[in-house]
Amino acid sequence: MPKKQPKRGRLWLNDGSCVRLRPTHRNHVWSYDFIMDRTHDGRPIKMLTVVDEYSRECLAIGVERRITSDDVLFCLTELFLKHGAPDYIRSDNGPEFTAKVVRQWLDRLEVQTLYIEPGSPWENGYNESFNGKLRDEVLNREIFYTIKEAKVIIEKWRQEYNTFRPHSALEYLPPAPEAVLPPVDALLLTTVGSIFLGLENRRILT
Secondary structure, X not given: OOOOOOOOOOEEOOOOOEEOOOOOOOOOXXXXXXXXXXXXOOOEEEEEEEEEOOXXXXXXXXXXXXXXXXXXXXXXXXXXXXHOOOOEEEEOOOHHHHOHHHHHHHHHOOOEEEEOOOOXXXXXXXXXXXXXXXXXXXXXXXXXXXXXXXXXXXXXXXXXXXXXXOEHHHOOEOHHHHOOOOOOOHHHHHHHHHHHHHHHHHHHHO
16 A cells, blocks of 8 residues: 655745745745747747746846756856855756756755656746746747847846846845845855866867
């Protein structure tokens, strides 16, 4: 007989999405996910969005034709060096997030992974909500003729979202003024830096 599973609470958001772990402070829980679009010629654009669930700040939007697990590691490395490492990082079960190299790297830095249940995007509610705003306010309104144009327009919107856009959960203040950079641990800098150099060497060799 299967072991009885304990009941699990959910945090429901205004847009109908939910999450299982409520963030309580900055760098407590980050979430990341992909969102897709196309340039005018029909070629795909893949975007990696990274959000601090507590401050609501969008930490990065990577915009490329394709994004691999190594690209995910490079993005996280830059963010960890700038902001410090989160306690948890939430994602779906996509291969770029569940790749062995990503899981081992996060484990070495003592970042715990929170994988949502398959087919349950509402469990990544903060990131799903952000991606919905990105879709409504940028992707559905802009025609991108080149990948470079997409990068410039999307990054400009990200900066405006962080520094000017009021957020109801932050008493109608934008996310960035509430996002004070924490002191970055020296050991973390050394560890992340050494891993980054290893990844860079591997990328050059391949």
